[in-house]
Amino acid sequence: MLIRRIKHGFWWTALAAALAVALSQAWLWAGIAGQNRLIGQLLAGRDVAVEDFANADPALRLARAVYLRKAGRYDDALATLNLLLQQAPPALRAQARYNLGNLYLTQAQEKLKAGGVDSATPLVGLAKQAYREALAADPGFWDAKYNLEVAMRLLPEMDRINSGNQEDDGSQKSELWTSLPGFPRGLP
């Protein structure tokens, strides 16, 4: 009656396996729900403890960068976003680049308001670069299109281009670099 015993044991094993899978999935669910709660907390404007970031999902880091920019902690936001750009899945990377562009552009606007045109110029350039990369990753990213246009109009002399006249390109490139006098020292 070995077959019967094996069959009997099989049913018990299957039950144990099903329960183990259920337990592990419940554990995962609890983890995801916890991360979602933290994301909601960050977006509502309350910081979370650093130890929660030990093995945090990239989405949580992105939420923290949004929070940090809102709180005016630009350097921390920049560090978070730069780390995120190395780790994030492609879907989040476009968002991270766009938020990075917003970070640069906000700082540039603040510098412009304070009268520091020289230090604002490289920041606008960086913002443009970030928006372009976001759009290269996701051409249908409307917010990135809008803000790229804002950034491009902030430095209108850079956009003086004759539509695709190739013989102009060389001179335009030199104009681009002469219009960025503060580039080396303005980097954040």
Place this chain on the structure above:
Amino acid sequence: MKRRRYLVKVSRLAALASAATLAAACAGGPSRPVEAFNLETPRPFGYQIGDTVPMRILVQTRPGVQLQAASLPKPGPLNRWLNLRRIELVEAGADAYRIDLEYQVFYAPLEVKALTIPGFALRFSQYGQTVEESVPPWQFTLAPLRELIARQDVDGEYLRPDQPPALLSTAGVRTNLALALMAAAVLGLKLARQYGYLPWFARRSPFKTAEKRLRRLAPAELAAGLAALHSAFNATYGAPVFGHRLPDFLRAHPEFGQIQSELVWFFDYSNRFFFAVQPDLASADCERLQKLCGWCRAIERGSR
């Protein structure tokens, strides 16, 4: 954004070229190496910053004419505002090529502005000679996204806000959890039924009843214990089982064959107990009966 394709075909057929020009241009060749050349372009208006512009070139060459892949433009920035995102060369049949191009425009106009995607030259090689076929430049218009004097907010010009991440999806985990719980419930019910814990959905488990009866059996009540065990055999078989009909029972329930010697002893012992004049009782018999009943119970629920 749904992009309707307006097809503008720039066709150059060899037949259209005049024979006189051909004779003057290439003295050796009987006709042009590129038989057909089509440039398919999308609508030439309604673009905005960051939009992509797809194009397709269809080329049909004469046999033996090869397109030089090196003459295709390389992906990357073509000028300050134009980026070639993707270029793909597909051989579509014999001596036919399809080139898919995707440009992306990064230009911020103040008003609707006409821009031109520059043309390039495709080179073909034919018996060591090189022939060029030019792809014409293509003009389209680009519109701004904002008004000329844009609205301001406290920090300066109005900006679109940061994008918050979407909440993580739990759908997959929840589906897995539900499936696992369902499987566990089904398996649990099956085992519970097999063990006889579902009296309303009972699998007949007469030995369970007998086992209960035997467990709290005083030595003096041996008769009742034997009767309980007998009735369990009868219920399992569906008819009274006697010692001499044991082979019939085992034929109907072969799983009990593994304890055949014990069963033989049981029926023999029962006969002697009920019908012998002087039954030889021993206290060990009670334990042996209980053990037998335990085996039967294990066989009944399938664990032995």
